[in-house]
Amino acid sequence: MxxxxxxxxxxxxxxxxxxxxxxxxxxxxxxxxxxxxxxxxxxxxxxxxxxxxxxxxxxxxxxxxxKGLFNRKxxxxxxxxxxxxxxxxxxxxxxxxxxxxxxxxxxxxxxxxxxxxxxxxxxxxxxxxxxxxxxxxxxxxxxxxxxxDNMFAELTVHEQITLSCLLRLPNTMAIEKKKQRVQEVIQEMGLSHVANTMIGSETKRGVSGGERKRVSIATELVTNPxxxxxxxxxxxxxxxxxxxxxxxxxxxxxxxxxxxxxxxxxxxxxxxxxxxxxxxxxxxxxxxxxxxxxxxxxxxxxxxxxxxxxxxxxxxxxxxxxxxxxxxxxxxxxxxxxxxxxxxxxxxxxxxxxxxxxxxxxxxxxxxxxxxxNLNSEKFANSYTFEFLLLAKRAFKLEIREKASNIARVAQTLFFAVFLGLIWLNKGRNISYRDYDAVAGILFFLLINQSFISAFGTVFVLPLERTIVLRERASGMYRVSAYYLSKTLIELPRNALLCIVYVILLYWMVGLQATARDFFLSYVIVYLTVLTAEGLASAVASSAPNPQVAAAITPAFIVTSLLFGGFFLSSGQIPNYFIWLKYLSFFHYSYGSLLQVQFENWKFYDQASCPVGGVCTGSAVLQKLGPSLSLGGNLGLLITLLVSFRALTYAILRLRGPKFDQTL
Ligand SMILES: Nc1ncnc2c1ncn2[C@@H]1O[C@H](COP(=O)(O)OP(=O)(O)OP(=O)(O)O)[C@@H](O)[C@H]1O
Incomplete structure (x- = not known):
């Protein structure tokens, strides 16, 4: 020609x-x-x-x-x-x-x-x-x-390209062929020498800028566009x-x-x-x-x-x-x-x-x-289960490779558990009925400390992760539900482990109710609270454009939950027009449950000398502090909020997904 x-x-x-x-x-x-x-x-x-x-x-x-705020034309x-x-x-x-x-x-x-x-x-x-x-x-x-080039810093070049290949190429293609394609693309883009190197980021040493760009191209190239x-x-x-x-x-x-x-x-x-x-x-x-x-x-x-x-x-x-x-x-x-x-x-x-x-x-x-x-007409190249398993594997790798943030979380947990334990050492043992509100304060703090740590971890990570997920979804790699479900499930054990360390240390140092049932229930309540706080932070962070905005607005939601959680304001002190906030506060339900678990059988050493009308027994404390629902009711509503926040996050991620217009 x-x-x-x-x-x-x-x-x-x-x-x-x-x-x-x-x-x-x-x-x-x-x-x-x-x-x-x-x-x-x-x-x-x-x-x-x-x-x-x-x-x-x-x-x-x-x-x-x-043209401006007042000129709407x-x-x-x-x-x-x-x-x-x-x-x-x-x-x-x-x-x-x-x-x-x-x-x-x-x-x-x-x-x-x-x-x-x-x-x-x-x-x-x-x-x-x-x-x-x-x-x-x-x-x-x-x-x-x-x-x-938004990519996960903790994955190697080979892992990044393999995931793209496995998820984008159709399930009718044998895994071996897909793997062969990975090798071809790595070779085609001249990345063989860095195949097993971490991609890295601005703060983590990884491949060079040029190699990073070529990884980004290779990721898109797997489908042979x-x-x-x-x-x-x-x-x-x-x-x-x-x-x-x-x-x-x-x-x-x-x-x-x-x-x-x-x-x-x-x-x-x-x-x-x-x-x-x-x-x-x-x-x-x-x-x-x-x-x-x-x-x-x-x-x-x-x-x-x-x-x-x-x-x-x-x-x-x-x-x-x-x-x-x-x-x-x-x-x-x-x-x-x-x-x-x-x-x-x-x-x-x-x-x-x-x-x-x-x-x-x-x-x-x-x-x-x-x-x-000429082409595979399915919207997604693979089954939901396949997507879920691969994304779960990636989430797990990222989870264990994010060493700095894992160390920071473990260190914070240990520090606060020991620090708070020393502040309130033995405060739950041999306590006077006059100090029941001190125990209530300890219980409330037990809940909020871990929740804050967890929520803020999410606030900084999710908006950055969302940009990667957005790019991957724009290429039709997977369903957002497979991503969010796998991520949520993979993160559960981390919180479970951190919470158990935190609760064990603090529980025994303070001297809370020493029965297996009470310990176990207290642990479950702290754990559910942490997951709910993280869910709320995820919902806020997934709607924020960047981590800075997310970090600026998340405290408003968490602090409001805190304020209406029952410790700072009793039901009688909340103005009628704000009473609905109490029902939306997850701390309200977790604090209510923890009070019930701890005070149900609480014994003050001096409760025999209680004055008439005094708050001197565990049940009197419960009546005074007034969790309005049963333990089951409080836990049920806490779980409802937990699921709702997670569902809201999913809905936001879905709504804020890639949307293209190809009218031309
Ligand atoms: N959504 C938008 N609203 C208003 N202006 C826009 C929008 N998108 C692009 N523009 C404007 O259109 C012009 C072209 O933008 P574009 O990003 O395509 O430029 P570019 O040549 O790619 O520039 P650069 O090399 O700086 O990226 C710019 O003046 C930009 O400000």
């Missing part, structure tokens, strides 16, 4: 008002004579891949913004202003432009990742092999690598790593994939890897066509690239708005206007339309039509 465009003697009169030099588009020779490889190579898996040609025509996209902001292009299998398209040019927005629209919040408008068409794309098919043949979208894959990488990543992408493209990436400011050696280039400025196309022809094009319209200059830097200089002064801004604005008009008039017609015509004529027949019948 050979295409040669010769554009001679075109004199666009597009900049009459412009102060920019009048261009003489005298001799632009756009040469697209490279054979595009449509033949998959490499692994056996590659042969099953559908070849995809992505065309987009006159794509417009904008958002509706409200939304204002439209157009971000993409009629973008067209075409990318074929075997090609690597780089979308370049200054910050705010609309690169990520275009990538998202092409990948169908416009948030379905409805606060936007979009028009134009995006077609796959000449046909309107079907969401379910598109999802299966494409992959999206986000700019942020035909179409790969990447948002700024080189951002934050040093020159060496950036080049490595781009080389990997080039290799993927040359294996017959269609690769589209946004990139900010590539070095010249990276620039030379691009097959196709799209230059965007302020939502308009400044250039689209073979990357190697861009310099000729700009020369032809009056912007010659200086010798020995990185073309990428040159293009960015030319197409960026210069905001250093008002004059400079106006000047650059006119230049952008002119470049946009030039491309509209000449480049677009000659490059985009020719390519599309050419595709209509022959290429489309070369590709298998991506239809449901």
């Amino acid at each position: 050979t295409v040669a465009h010769n554009i001679n003697g075109i004199h666009p009169a597009v900049s009459e008002q412009s102060s920019v030099n009048e261009p003489q588009l005298s001799s632009i020779h756009i040469n697209n004579d490279e054979e595009v490889s449509c033949v998959p190579q490499a692994s056996s898996f590659d042969q099953q891949r559908i070849q995809v040609c992505l065309e987009f025509q006159d794509v417009r996209f904008g958002v509706r913004q409200s 939304p204002e439209d902001k157009e971000i993409l202003k009629g973008i067209s292009g075409i990318v074929k299998p075997g090609q690597l398209l780089a979308i370049m432009g200054a910050s705010g040019a609309g690169k990520s927005t275009l990538l998202n629209v092409l990948a169908g990742r416009m948030s379905s919040s409805g606060n936007y408008f979009a028009s134009g068409s995006v077609r796959l092999n000449g046909e309107k794309r079907e969401f379910s098919v598109f999802k299966k043949i494409s992959a999206y690598v986000m700019q942020d 035909s179409l790969l979208f990447l948002d700024e894959p080189t951002s934050g990488l040093d020159a060496f790593n950036a080049q490595n990543v781009m080389q990997s992408l080039l290799k993927l493209a040359k294996n017959g994939r269609t690769v589209i990436t946004t990139i900010h400011q590539p070095r010249s050696d990276i620039f030379n890897m691009f097959d196709m280039l799209m230059l965007l400025s302020e939502g308009r196309v400044m250039y689209f066509g073979p990357a190697k022809d861009a310099v000729f094009y700009f020369e032809g319209i009056g912007y010659p690239c200086p010798q020995h200059y990185n073309p990428a830097d040159f293009f960015l200089d030319v197409i960026s708005r210069d905001g250093r002064s008002k004059e400079a801004e106006q000047e650059s604005q006119k230049k952008i206007e002119y470049l946009g008009n030039c491309f509209e008039k000449y480049g677009k017609q000659l490059i985009v339309e020719n390519s599309m015509k050419e595709l209509e004529e022959d290429d489309v027949q070369m590709y298998t039509k991506p239809s449901k019948s």
